[in-house]
Amino acid sequence: MKIKILLGVSTVLMLVALYMVFIFAPETESGVVQRIFYFHIPLAWIAFLAFFVVFVASIMYLWKRDIKWDAFASSSAEVGLVFTTLFLLTGSIWAKPEWGVWWTWDSRLTSSLILWLIYIAYFIIRSYISEEGQRARFSSVIGIIGFIDVPIVVITIFLWRTAHPRIEAMDPRVTATLMVSIATFTALYFLLFALRLAMKQDEDKLNRLKAFLRR
Amino acid sequence: MDNLGYLFAAFAVIWAGLFTYILVLTQKQRQLRRDIDWLKETLKKSE
Numbered sequence: 001m002k003i004k005i006l007l008g009v010s011t012v013l014m015l016v017a018l019y020m021v022f023i024f025a026p027e028t029e030s031g032v033v034q035r036i037f038y039f040h041i042p043l044a045w046i047a048f049l050a051f052f053v054v055f056v057a058s059i060m061y062l063w064k065r066d067i068k069w070d071a072f073a074s075s076s077a078e079v080g081l082v083f084t085t086l087f088l089l090t091g092s093i094w095a096k097p098e099w100g101v102w103w104t105w106d107s108r109l110t111s112s113l114i115l116w117l118i119y120i121a122y123f124i125i126r127s128y129i130s131e132e133g134q135r136a137r138f139s140s141v142i143g144i145i146g147f148i149d150v151p152i153v154v155i156t157i158f159l160w161r162t163a164h165p166r167i168e169a170m171d172p173r174v175t176a177t178l179m180v181s182i183a184t185f186t187a188l189y190f191l192l193f194a195l196r197l198a199m200k201q202d203e204d205k206l207n208r209l210k211a212f213l214r215r
Numbered sequence: 216m217d218n219l220g221y222l223f224a225a226f227a228v229i230w231a232g233l234f235t236y237i238l239v240l241t242q243k244q245r246q247l248r249r250d251i252d253w254l255k256e257t258l259k260k261s262e
Binding site for chain 1: 219221222226229244250251258
């Protein structure tokens with residue numbers, strides 16, 4: 001039921017967002033490629049939200065030692081990793097016409113790449129540990145320490161000289177489009193997270209039953 | 216590639232990425248169903 005509601009909300013919002021991005025929002029000085037930002041920025045913010053959920057769920061696991069928190073953390077980390085991959089790729093596609101290069105070792109870009117690598121490591125470690133409790137413990141520690149990079153990514157543009165644009169005074173139509181796009185990707189995140197979490201909980205139950213039957 | 220091409224590429228990447236992820240989830244769901252069927256069979260045999 002919840003999933004159906006989230007699917008409906010995400011679909012309606014996505015249609016509204018597409019209309020606003022391509023028709024409603026005015027063209028800025030950067031030209032047509034600036035429209036990439038209506039999806040690039042929400043992808044980045046939702047990736048940060050996903051990793052914040054990982055951070056909180058990891059703390060809860062270490063505190064309560066309840067495996068459901070590990071399911072929360074790993075499901076959110078997976079969706080966050082997908083969103084991080086997409087914001088890195090869309091940023092790179094935007095950079096080529098704007099900066100003339102696909103990639104540069106700018107502080108914002110480098111810290112974002114490190115964030116992606118941290119959560120790749122999170123899943124590599126999970127795949128190497130078969131014992132449930134140990135896997136949850138190790139990945140919780142990475143989930144907590146890894147989150148430190150999120151505020152670093154956010155503040156890099158204020159700490160170091162960077163080519164990455166800052167969000168400054170915007171046309172109200174640009175702001176409205178960006179807000180709708182953020183709402184769309186938030187709904188999409190909750191939809192994917194709910195789907196993955198339901199699946200993860202079933203996987204865990206099945207694995208426990210399988211282990212019981214093999215005894 | 217002109218600027219419209221870059222815009223197209225960015226949106227293609229987003230949709231391709233999301234659809235690939237949903238496809239992976241669907242395959243995992245299928246594997247889960249197969250495991251449930253296996254479990255049911257095993258339980259039937261043990262009864």
